[in-house]
Amino acid sequence: MHPVFSGYIYPNEYELHWGLLIVIYPYLTGLVAGAFILASLNRTFNVKVLEPVYRLALLTALSFLIVAPLPLFSHLGHPERALEMLWTPHIGSAMAMFGFVYAWYLLMVLLLEIWFDYRKDIVIYSQEKKGVAKYFYRILTLGATDISEEALRFDDRAGKFITIIGIPSAFLLHGYVGFIFGSVKANPWWSSVLMPIVFLFSAIVSGIAMVFLLHMITDMFRWKTPNMACLNKLAEFLLYAMLIDFSLEMLDFIHRLYESEESIHILGDLIQNRLFLSLIISQIVVGTLTPILGIIVARFGNLPDEMRRMMYFLSTILVQVGIFSTRWNVVVGGQLFSKSLRGLTMYKVQVLGLEGILMCIFLLVLPFIILYTFIKILPPWPHAETK
Amino acid sequence: MKLPKIPQQIISLFILLLVVLTGFLFARKYFTPPSFGLYGHYRANAVDEIKARGMKYAGSESCIECHDDIYNLKAKGYHKNVACEICHGPAGKHADDPSETSPEIPHDRSKCTICHDYNLARPTGFPQIIANQHNPGKFCTQCHQAHNPTLPHTPNECGACHREIASQKMVSHHASLECTTCHEAPLEHLTDPRSFEVKKPMTKEFCGQCHARDANSPVEIPRIDLQIHGGRYLCWDCHYPHNPEANR
Amino acid sequence: MIKESTSMTRREFLEICLKSFPLFVFFPTFWIDELLAFDAETYDPTKHNYAMGIDIDKCIGCGRCVAACKIENDVPKEQEYFRTWVERYVVSTDGETQVDSPNGGIDGFPVLNSDETILKSFFVPKLCNHCSNPPCVQVCPVGATFKSRDGVVLIDEKYCVGCRYCIQACPYGARYMHPEKHVADKCTMCYHRITKGKLPACVEVCPTKARIFGELGQQSSPILRFLRFNDTRTLKSELNTKPKIFYAGADGEVR
Numbered sequence: 001m002h003p004v005f006s007g008y009i010y011p012n013e014y015e016l017h018w019g020l021l022i023v024i025y026p027y028l029t030g031l032v033a034g035a036f037i038l039a040s041l042n043r044t045f046n047v048k049v050l051e052p053v054y055r056l057a058l059l060t061a062l063s064f065l066i067v068a069p070l071p072l073f074s075h076l077g078h079p080e081r082a083l084e085m086l087w088t089p090h091i092g093s094a095m096a097m098f099g100f101v102y103a104w105y106l107l108m109v110l111l112l113e114i115w116f117d118y119r120k121d122i123v124i125y126s127q128e129k130k131g132v133a134k135y136f137y138r139i140l141t142l143g144a145t146d147i148s149e150e151a152l153r154f155d156d157r158a159g160k161f162i163t164i165i166g167i168p169s170a171f172l173l174h175g176y177v178g179f180i181f182g183s184v185k186a187n188p189w190w191s192s193v194l195m196p197i198v199f200l201f202s203a204i205v206s207g208i209a210m211v212f213l214l215h216m217i218t219d220m221f222r223w224k225t226p227n228m229a230c231l232n233k234l235a236e237f238l239l240y241a242m243l244i245d246f247s248l249e250m251l252d253f254i255h256r257l258y259e260s261e262e263s264i265h266i267l268g269d270l271i272q273n274r275l276f277l278s279l280i281i282s283q284i285v286v287g288t289l290t291p292i293l294g295i296i297v298a299r300f301g302n303l304p305d306e307m308r309r310m311m312y313f314l315s316t317i318l319v320q321v322g323i324f325s326t327r328w329n330v331v332v333g334g335q336l337f338s339k340s341l342r343g344l345t346m347y348k349v350q351v352l353g354l355e356g357i358l359m360c361i362f363l364l365v366l367p368f369i370i371l372y373t374f375i376k377i378l379p380p381w382p383h384a385e386t387k
Numbered sequence: 388m389k390l391p392k393i394p395q396q397i398i399s400l401f402i403l404l405l406v407v408l409t410g411f412l413f414a415r416k417y418f419t420p421p422s423f424g425l426y427g428h429y430r431a432n433a434v435d436e437i438k439a440r441g442m443k444y445a446g447s448e449s450c451i452e453c454h455d456d457i458y459n460l461k462a463k464g465y466h467k468n469v470a471c472e473i474c475h476g477p478a479g480k481h482a483d484d485p486s487e488t489s490p491e492i493p494h495d496r497s498k499c500t501i502c503h504d505y506n507l508a509r510p511t512g513f514p515q516i517i518a519n520q521h522n523p524g525k526f527c528t529q530c531h532q533a534h535n536p537t538l539p540h541t542p543n544e545c546g547a548c549h550r551e552i553a554s555q556k557m558v559s560h561h562a563s564l565e566c567t568t569c570h571e572a573p574l575e576h577l578t579d580p581r582s583f584e585v586k587k588p589m590t591k592e593f594c595g596q597c598h599a600r601d602a603n604s605p606v607e608i609p610r611i612d613l614q615i616h617g618g619r620y621l622c623w624d625c626h627y628p629h630n631p632e633a634n635r
Numbered sequence: 636m637i638k639e640s641t642s643m644t645r646r647e648f649l650e651i652c653l654k655s656f657p658l659f660v661f662f663p664t665f666w667i668d669e670l671l672a673f674d675a676e677t678y679d680p681t682k683h684n685y686a687m688g689i690d691i692d693k694c695i696g697c698g699r700c701v702a703a704c705k706i707e708n709d710v711p712k713e714q715e716y717f718r719t720w721v722e723r724y725v726v727s728t729d730g731e732t733q734v735d736s737p738n739g740g741i742d743g744f745p746v747l748n749s750d751e752t753i754l755k756s757f758f759v760p761k762l763c764n765h766c767s768n769p770p771c772v773q774v775c776p777v778g779a780t781f782k783s784r785d786g787v788v789l790i791d792e793k794y795c796v797g798c799r800y801c802i803q804a805c806p807y808g809a810r811y812m813h814p815e816k817h818v819a820d821k822c823t824m825c826y827h828r829i830t831k832g833k834l835p836a837c838v839e840v841c842p843t844k845a846r847i848f849g850e851l852g853q854q855s856s857p858i859l860r861f862l863r864f865n866d867t868r869t870l871k872s873e874l875n876t877k878p879k880i881f882y883a884g885a886d887g888e889v890r
Contacts, residue, residue, distance in 0.1 A: 008722075008734035010761075010808030014715040017799040017812065077797015077817030084777040084796060086411070087418045090428055095800050096776035107407070112400070119396070142399040154394045185874050186770060186806035339808050340890060342734055420794075429781035433791035434680070440827040443707045444836045469842040473699050477706050502697045502842055507747045508723050508756035509695045513843075 006273075007343025016335050016347045019355045021071035024363055026177045026199065027327045028068040031367075033174035033200070034207010035061040036110065036166060041237065043163045049233045055380035056218065057211045058114050063371035065106055071363055072098075074354050094180045105173050109166040115142075116159040118378050123147045174203040181330060188263035188341075189270070189334040194252045201245035202326050208238045209319040216313055218375075228305055235299045235312055239292065242319070246288050266341045274336045274344055279329045287322015291315035444472050445482035453485065457534055464535035465514075474498055474533065499527040505550060515550055541577045548580070552629050559630040569593070569628065594622045678830050683785040684851045685824055687838070688861040689760055691884035693845035696721055696758035698740040700837035700846065705741070707825060707836035714738050716811045718822040719762035719837050724888060727752045732888045759889050760846065762837070763788060763809040763822035764870060764878030771801035771810065780819065786851075786879060787826055792818045806871050851879070 005014070039057035042050040073079050089096040115122075123145050126137035144151075175196035181187075182195025192198075212234045219226045256264065271279055291314075297303070298311035337344050350356040425431035450471045451458045461467055472478055475490035496518065505515040522530070530539035538547070545566045546553025556562060566572070575583040588594070591613055597604040599613045611617075617625065626632060704710060704719045721740030725733045725747060737744065740758070747756065765788050772780050772788060779795035782788050795818035802810045802819055813820040825835035829848075833839070838848040849858030858881075861867070865883035871890055872878070882889065 008736070011715065011717045011720050011736055011739050012802075012808045012811040015812060017802050072798075075798075077799075077812065078795065081777070081794070081796040083414075083418065084779075084794065087415045088423055088428070088778050090776055090778045092773050093776045093800070095774060095798060098776070116396070142396075142403060144395040144399040146395045151394060151396070154396065158396070180800075184770075184774075184804050186804055335803075339806055340734065342732075423778070426784055427781055428778040430778070430791050430794055433781075433794065434783055434789065434826075436791075436793070437789055437823060437826050438678075438830050440708075442828055442831075442833065444703060444828075444833075444839055446828075446833045446839055466842075468844050470840050472703070473840045473842055477703070501699070501743060502695055504743070505746070506696060506744060507753065508725070508744065508758055510692055510757075513695055 004346045005343060007338070008340055009338035009343040009345050010340055013338050013345055016332070016345060018075075018331055018335060019347065020349060020357065020360045021075040021355055021363075023324075023327045023331045024071045024360055025068060026174075026331065027206070027324055028064050028071070028363075028367070029174055029177050030199070030203035030206045030323065030327070031210050032061045032065045032068060032105075032207070033170040033203040034205065034209075035064070035211050036170045036207070037204050038208050038211050038234075038237070040163045040167045040170070043160060044167065047233065049227070049229045052227055052230050052381075053211055053215050053234070055117065055378075056215060057207075058110070058117065059374045059378065059380055060211055060214060060367075060371060061207075062110050062114060063367040063374060065102075065110060066370055067363060067367045069098075069102060070366070071360075074359070094176070094183055097176065101173055101176055105169050109162060109169045113159055113162045113166060114378075115140075116155045116162065119144065119155050120147050120152055121378065171200055175200045181334065184334075186339055187334050188261065189267060189337070190330070192252055192256075194248060194255075195330075198245070198248050198252060201241060201248055202323055204241045205238065205245050205319060206323040208234060208241060209316040209323075212238060212312065213316040213320070214371075216309065216316075222381075226309065228308075231309065231312060232299060235295050238316070238319070239295045239299065242288065242292055242295075246292070263341055266337045266344075269344060270333065270337050275329055275333050278325050279333070283322050283325035283329055287318055287325050291318040291322065294318070441479075443477040443479045445477075445479045447471050449482040450478065461534045464537070466534065466536055494526055494528060496527055499533075507551075511551060514548060517550070545572075555627075555630040561629065561631060588623075591617075591622055594628075598622075680783060680785040680830075685765070685786055685829060686849060686851050686858050686879040686881065687762075687765075687824070687835070688847035688849075688858050688865070688867065688881045688883065689885075690845045690847065690861070690865070691757055691759060691882060691886075691889075693843040694721070694758040694760060695843055695845075696723060696740060696744055697842065698743055699840045699842065700760060701739045701741040703836040703840040704822075707828075708823070710820075711814055713814070716814070716820075718809075718820070719760060722759045722761060723756065724759060724886065725756045726754045726886065726888060728754045755886075757884075757886070759882070759885060760837075761807065761809070762880060763805075763824075764807055764876065764880045765822075765824060767877035767879060768875060770804040770806065770874070770876060774800045774804040776800065783826075785830075787824050787829075788821075789823055789826060790819055790821065792816055792820070795819055806874050806876065 035057045038050070039054050039061065041047055042054045042057075073082055076082055085096055085099045089099065119141070122137050122140045124147075126134060126141055126145070129137060178196035178199025181190040181199075182192050184190045212231070215234070216226055216231070256267065294311050294315035298308045298315070303311070332347050335345065336347060352358060420430045420432070422431040423429070426434075447458075447470045454471075457471075461469070472490075474493055478490045480488050481490050500516075500518045503515055505517045509515060527533070531537070542548060544553075556564075569588050571586040573583045573585070576585055592599075595613045596602055597608050598611055600610050602608075602610070622628070698721055701717065701720055704717075705712065708718055710716055710718050717739045719739075720736050722734050722736045723740070723744050725735075727733070729752070735744070744758075747753070765786065767782075767786070769780075769782060769788050772782055775781075776798060777794060777796055779791045780788065780801050781791070792813075797812070797817045797819070799812060799819065802812065805821075810819050810821040812818075825833070825837075828835060834848050835846075838846045847857050847861045849856035849861070851858065853859065861883065862881060867881040867883050868885055869878040869881060870885075
């Protein structure tokens, strides 16, 4: 009756529980954490060449963060009960901390940092603009309209302070998502102490690549020639992050292979049969090795700038494909074998419905729409440039 | 004393934070179920809700109250552990109000074969038949009493009960041997198998009657040196006498 | 010696609720119906600790337990939802093990041809292990699944958000998503029966007494006799879930 299932699986395992939506969730939070960490690098470590992407990175992080809980929310059996996680959070549950980690990161880190950074602009807009916009910006000032030198100095200091607590918070946000999976001892594919760290570095990779991509695209639309020094620096950071990420993943892989526990046979089957395309081809060859090579050639090869930008562009797109495959392989891959370790199950992706492809495309496009709105409301480029 | 000037931003943010926190605390108070956390991190009333679910199976002890005659009959027979509702279906409603519904009385063979059809994975000794060879077309209850099942007549061959063994022996090298060649079966075993068990061979020498080097038996029978073959193990520690595998 | 119960009795709880009634007028609560739910029975959960034993050597794979469980607990009839199910193991002479459980064993098992390569074959009933250290309870974000004071792992279907984390965390595949209620669901050890002194439905209908139900920590209970006279093991004990379903005669291949 189920010809696509092989071996023995527990009868309750015919239904796959976490589908595409839950693949998207770590992908989105990864982009948030990565984009924020990129912004913080610039601010805390004073990497001056990255100045042009600082605000863009912050806004990117915010737009993705707003969308991040939506897939979780629409996946719940009873979305109307979701807030129980705030009223009666179970301290022992990794998932219960979601609300608090999320709220902390959204309210205390990202919004605050953006507010402090943009406050001067907001106050100026609230004085210059007309009609509804004026009142909108006035509300955004929260009544703090003081833009004296002293106040702005305070903004800067506050922003820096938040960045410093923001970095561990970003680590927490995404390391915690990895922990949700890594702490499930019942699942040998997930259960790994390296999981949070692997998640974190893949998050940094995806975030840098996304901001990199957006930076190139926004510059293109504004008919500006991108600042090559900035691009090269981004490429370097991306390359380092990718090398660390790839090494960690290989370490995890080799460790499992070498320990060769009870589950190794079924996991081997899993990789050879169910995950060959998404893990070996999409994640490792297309999504990791090719872009690493591309970036090395583009950054250190003797190429004209046009060519370089082209290669950066393609590489960052491939990185997104790779990271999305990574999320797929963790979330869906971890459910494609039976916990009896005797058989493989199946996942059929739907097109329509809450768990379908269309919904996922919507959720993946939504952050860009939000980002577009943010860029309109709070242009990330220096005040003079937008005029 | 002059206080240091508090930046405007901090005042705004502090007010906002205060509003959010108070809102959160009020909402938490409002939305948390009152019995939550009484005994642990859960809604204590959930336990009572689960407890209050209706029962569909009444349990044998409810059946006894009225049907004690059947119970007493059953209690002495092989079906003493077979609860009434296995064959008759859930009888909770019937136990509450006997006049309203009555449980089914199964007649067709399928109810009995659920347990008694032959299956390799069933424990040895559990009475099994091959349904389509065992009096096909007849109802089980024509020959067997469901509440006190016994064999309708004394079996004249061992395979009637020991189906698995008989079917293996039938195709083995020991096919021509009678069961009684090796097993001494008291006559009472046929009517009361659990109280009068059959005897099994105890020593190597028993098998040696045919298989020892100097045994007085046809030459085709495989021979071994009884002294050294198998060391301190007994024959049946390695060979299955009902289907010996020596020549395979 | 009588153990003094330190926790609140139902009566005390209700009294507190009623006395604090004026308070609720000013602080109305969303769960008002919860205050009205009350039953006066005197059942002390702290005096019980339920467990089950399964004797593999006695199981004939008739699947009556699976059928009774589905009826008793209104488990969806489809083939993807089971609170208990029966597996058949077939170990071959080369050590390979095949397992099947067609429709949870509810309709019996297809006949295996008596094959030379079969070393042995046996049935294994499975259900929620009611772990003392339950990973499902640990991961539930809201406290909708919990270990009751009498040692049974239960689900609050009015509170479950349906995140399915518990289903992922259960090493035994004992949980499923209820297709109509959209909450996690699983064996309750027939909590509504055992608290009234009845046996769980699966135990009640087992014709060979392959399932033994009882209470740990009592002077005399069928489960203690079972544990005393059998070599028992629990499933996936390496995960330290400390199950309360004990298997006698279970081959090492059972997991």
